[in-house]
Amino acid sequence: MSASRVTIKDVAKLAQVSIATVSNVINGTGRVSPETQRKVEQAIGQLDFAPSASARNLKDKKSSLIAVVVPLLEKGRLQDNPFYWHLVRGIEESARGVKLHVILVGIGPDETFSFVREQHLDGLIFVGAFARTELVESMLRLGVPCVFMDSLVDDPSFYQVALDDELGGYIGTKHLLSLGHERIALLTGVLLEGGVNYCRWQGYRRALEEAGVPYRPELVYEEPTSSLGGYRAASRIGAKTGGITAVFALSDMAAIGLVKGLHDLGIVVPRDISVVGFDDDERARYCIPALTTVRQDIVEKGRTAVRLLTAQLEREPLAERRVTLGVELVPRQSTAPPSR
Amino acid sequence: MSASRVTIKDVAKLAQVSIATVSNVINGTGRVSPETQRKVEQAIGQLDFAPSASARNLKDKKSSLIAVVVPLLEKGRLQDNPFYWHLVRGIEESARGVKLHVILVGIGPDETFSFVREQHLDGLIFVGAFARTELVESMLRLGVPCVFMDSLVDDPSFYQVALDDELGGYIGTKHLLSLGHERIALLTGVLLEGGVNYCRWQGYRRALEEAGVPYRPELVYEEPTSSLGGYRAASRIGAKTGGITAVFALSDMAAIGLVKGLHDLGIVVPRDISVVGFDDDERARYCIPALTTVRQDIVEKGRTAVRLLTAQLEREPLAERRVTLGVELVPRQSTAPPSR
DNA sequence: CGAGAAAATGAAAGCGTATTCTATCGAAGG
DNA sequence: CCTTCGATAGAATACGCTTTCATTTTCTCG
Known part of the structure; x- marks a missing residue:
């Protein structure tokens, strides 16, 4: 079978130094003579040594x-909005740049967050409106860095990234x-006070x-x-x-379904009804008619x-723990003046 | 600041037993009397103890x-096809069911896989055509379980999940x-021998x-x-x-762009040209005209x-290390008999 | 050339858990 | 009542690494 794992000891033995020196070479700590450094590096290369994250983490x-914590839908299903992919890849791309790995986790209404402590997670990004305030609070109490995205919280001491949703609705x-x-x-989706749709x-x-x-409530x-x-x-x-x-x-997904629905009813967009979406999903551009929408940069959000x-x-x-990203109107073909 | 971490020792002390006993209670190993078990469980609850994954992993x-390993595009960017979201969520949903966590990692053309050994990863799912055969082989040599998805390899000893692409092209x-x-x-996308498009x-x-x-090559x-x-x-x-x-x-994304492009040229689908897509992306259903397509279940793939x-x-x-999932034609409105 | 400083290295102690091995305790059997 | 065994509990150790601290080596300068 596969030989047992190569450890720092094996490297030390091969390079004829102590494990402390090897550790110093790896981490650039302490003082190591160029010659020793070379020897150690060669030994590492030769043995194809990779330090154990578990051991390091334990220390x-x-x-x-x-x-990345995403609330679950019913039956343990993750949100199926492909929107999330852009978010997650934005997160992964940046995290990779700072040598962090991203673990994706769906969290249900009555699950525990025990894995956060078990895994010694360095940080959490909560996506979406989290009702589980007790859980969130327990995380904060543990001192685990958290960032809330599109969250309901309005506490300036929380790190948050949000969108200027009000402005988006306005423009x-x-x-x-x-x-x-x-x-x-x-x-709109569900109107939860403080939420994005709200x-x-x-x-x-x-x-x-x-x-x-x-304002006519019956139009909502x-x-x-x-x-x-x-x-x-x-x-x-x-x-x-x-x-x-x-x-x-208030989402391109809904807008696209709406346009289709109207179309099936013989109602032509934008001649009979104009439609504006939200997100500027890639597909908005390729709709027929191309969808006028309020653009947000989801990757940037991540x-x-x-x-x-x-x-x-x-x-x-x-300076500011809450970052609010901008929105922008992208006029396309799904909007036109009303017909008389 | 936050009190130092609660360890199994603290639990043992509170429950007035040894750490071995606590460990046994947690893992259901060894023999523990019901009374001791109760004491220990109460102590765990009281201290809100969560065993350290690092320590356990080290052991x-x-x-x-x-x-989930996804090949990177240029400049460290992840694939932007939202398709991946469905894949990843299928993976996450199943993994959660067997107490595994999913880490998402983009891998570039000259990056090393050192993190796999560093993190003691239990397994890898390679998505897409991997050219980095040396890397893959080194993983296999290390004995790390791997699964290849939509891969080029044709070795029956590899665990693979694929789609019946040939049949998809056929139907x-x-x-x-x-x-x-x-x-x-x-x-089609790039025609790489053995790849899905191929x-x-x-x-x-x-x-x-x-x-x-x-067959006319000029039509490809x-x-x-x-x-x-x-x-x-x-x-x-x-x-x-x-x-x-x-x-x-050979993808709904391309089909949708195509339909739009044709539309902008005054060519009407399906009257002038019929279009068939591939994937049955959710959006296919809401296109105008709704897109006839070859359906694959991406979540199931994950x-x-x-x-x-x-x-x-x-x-x-x-019995079989290679699983090939089926495809299905979904006729909608983007196809019709040719006009004379 | 020797004393002291600076540089380089090594020994050892944890980090928190699982596990093996030993010790204890109570009960069953003789 | 003593022996033996099964059921439990505990002590000790290893996992692979980082880090402090002491030690040895090398260098500098009077």
């Missing part, structure tokens, strides 16, 4: 591991208003108010954030009775989270 | 960690043939051959597997000169990979 109480709505729309429906909804209201257009459609949710909402939104001429969907994490790991004081 | 030379093409198309273009291409050829339609368009790649191919494919009436795109991995970890002999 240092670190792990070079950070976890999307404003775009439709400036085209001349007044009966603008809002297609903030966007606030921006929607602000835009309406500024334009002197009355709360549906699951998915293409299917959007598709299903189409029939209700498209009903002539509402007189709706534009819809602001990178920012890692930056906030490493700032904590390295005890860098940060 | 056991395990880590309960598996890595997609056959569908178009049966509608009456003859000049069927193939829009197999699908073989299926395409077989279908043509069976139908007595001559090798473009990057992306929406942009598809979009760019549109002008060449749509040129009247080719007389192309149908296109089989689950299967974990199954193959755990089979190795538990030394279960497996």
Whole structure:
């Protein structure tokens, strides 16, 4: 079978030095003469030695591991929004740059976070609205660096990366208003106070108010954030009775489903109804018609989270613990002035 | 600051037993009287003790960690195909079920795999065509269980999960043939011998051959597997000169870009040109027109990979080390008989 | 050339767990 | 009542590394 693991001892023996010296060479600590260094390095190369992370972690109480914690849907399923891939790859790319590995973990409503302590995780990135406040608090109490993304918390002592959701809601709505729309429906996921949809909804209201257009609660459609949710909402939104001429969907997924649903009903976008999405998912550009949307840079969001994490790991004081990323309206073909 | 870590010693002291007994209680090993067990469990609960994975790993030379290894694009970027999310979540969901954690790692063309040994990884899932054969071989030599997904290797001793790509290529093409198309273009990513596109291409050829339609190399368009790649191919494919009436795109991403590109050229799908995609990405259903495509279950692919991995970890002999998942044609609205 | 300083190296002690081996205790058997 | 055995509990050790501290070697300069 495979020979037993090569240890620092084997290296020391081969290089005819002590294990402490080998350790020093590896970590660049202490003082080592160039000649010894060379000998050791050669021995390492020859034996193809790789220091055991477990042993090192045991000593240092670190792990070079950070976890991306994503809330689970029903039945232990992870969110199926491919959006998450961009987030995760942004995180992985940055983490790799600072020699951290990323472990992906779905967390259910009644699971324990014991693995965090078991694994000596160096940090956590919580994605999405976390209701499990007791758990989160216990993490913070343990002194494990945490970053919250799109979270509900409003505590300035928390490290957070968020999007200027209110502004996003505002500019999307404003775009439709400036085209001349007044009966603008809002297609949103669940409106949880403090959550992303909630903030966007606030921006929607602000835009309406500024334009002197009355806010009508009956134009707010709360549906699951998915293409299917959007598709299903189409029939209700498209009903002539509402007189709706534009819809602001708070995710591209929902917007795409909506457009499809409207299309299947014979309602043409943007001629009959204008649609604005949110995210600027890659597919938005390739829709027919191409989707006007509010752009956010998800990969950048992931990178920012890692930056906030490493700032904590390295005890860098940060001017602002909460980073709010910008949004941008991307006008395409799914919006047009209302037809008379 | 936070009190120093709770160890098994503290538990032992509180429960007034030895650490060995505590260890036995935790792992269900040895023989422990019910009363002692209760005492220990209470102490664990009281101290909120979580055993150190590092220490355990050091002892056991395990880590309960598996890595999903994804080849990097240029500049350390991870693949941006959201497709990967479904794969990764399939893996995570299954891994969680068997108490394994998933670490995501992008691997570049000249990076070393040292982290695999450093972290004592229990297993690896290689995704995509891996050219780094030396590295892979060194992993196998180390005895680290590996599973290859969509790989180039054709060695039956390797654990692999693949798709019946040849059949996928066949049924997609056959569908178009049966509608009456003859000049069927193939829009593919890079054709690497043994790779997924290559197999699908073989299926395409077989279908043509069976139908007595001559294979024309000039109808094969090798473009990057992306929406942009598809979009760019549109002008060449749509040129009247080719007389192309149908296109089989080997990914939904490319198909969607293609449809958009054709649309922008005033070419209507499926009236002027039929399009078939591959994957059955969620978005395929919500396209306008909804995309006919060859369906594969990516989440299942991830689950299967974990199954193959755990089979190795538990030394279960497996009848077949290579699992080939099926494909299925999903007819939708992007295909129709050719117009005269 | 020798004393003291600086540089290089090595010995040893943990880090927190699993595990083997020994010791103890109570009960069953003679 | 003593022996023997099974059931439990505990002491000791190893896992591979980092790190402090002491020790040895080399260098510098009076």
